[in-house]
Amino acid sequence: RTVFVNGSYLPEEAATVSIFDRGFLMADGVYEVTSVLGAKLIDWPGHCARLARSLKELDMAAPCSDEDLLAIHRELIVANGLTEGMVYLQVTRGNPGDRDFAFPDPSVTKSTLVMFTMVKTLESGNAAARKGHRVISIPDIRWGRRDIKTVQLLYPSMGKMMAKKAGVDDAWLTEDGFVTEGTSNNTWIVKGNRIVTRQLGTDILHGITRAAVLRCAADLQLEIEERPFTIEEAQAADEAFYTSASAFVMPVIEVDGAAIGKGVPGPIAARLREIYLDEMRKTAV
Ligand code: PLP
Secondary structure, eight states, X not given: OEEEETTEEEEGGGOOOOTTOHHHHHOOEEEEEEEEETTEESSHHHHHHHHHHHHHHTTXXXXXXXXXXXXXXXXXXXXXXXXXXXXXXXEEOOOOSSOOSSOOOTTTSOOEEEEEEEEOOHHHHHHHHHHOEEEEEEEOOOOSOTTSOBSOOHHHHHHHHHHHHTXXXXXXXEETTEEXXXXXXXXXXXXXXXXXXXXOSTTSOOOHHHHHHHHHHHHTTOEEEESOOOHHHHHTSSEEEEXXXXXXXXXXXEETTEEOTTSSOOHHHHHHHHHHHHHHHHHOO
């Protein structure tokens, strides 16, 4: 695989980052994952805008212009012959040459930009979407700025492991009795013609797929409610699903052992997945 690190395209074996990099020592960094379909990037403007926001919230300088970022994405897609999968991008606050809690002076310490491609076939996603996923709920004990897409992913990783141990596919996080989001996705329920997903705030990531699916739901003339919901409300819903850049719209058929609706993927989730993918293919770059 050809990867990108700090201005150079290199074979992955040759790509290195300092042990003093603040991404490594402090999880002081942000990331984006953009899907690739037909060798093109899905919803690039959304990911690019969210990256800028994450960087700004953490007082980090952009590593290069948006145009350059897009050019590097495209170059990696071509160099790796990627037709379907993802491009991962990470910006960390760089290598100050020592370990210190204070942020280094940005005029002295440049941020570290790392990018690489990942192969993932849509077919496997489609198979999972036809079957639907089962989830458990776990307490949301993450920090309070989940709207910033940082590389602090230890608790989401632990959540995935808890799900695996429980024999299910993923975990939904709950706080004060309400679902915040999934370990790596935004969560939704459907009741009749009404679709519910948590409102934006500092307690969830502002999913790029969430925003696009809200637009699709409006096109379908579904009634949209952006508010918190409980596990009990999810269990009593007609349908549930989650959204993310790599899973698109994934039906959820069971929460904490209780079947949702008939316990099979529902028609609204399936329709939203279809419309979302159609729309995204049209605007891919
Ligand atoms: N919520 C969390 C915690 C995530 O990690 C992700 C994606 O990685 C999402 C939501 C979904 O965001 P997006 O649709 O932009 O992939």
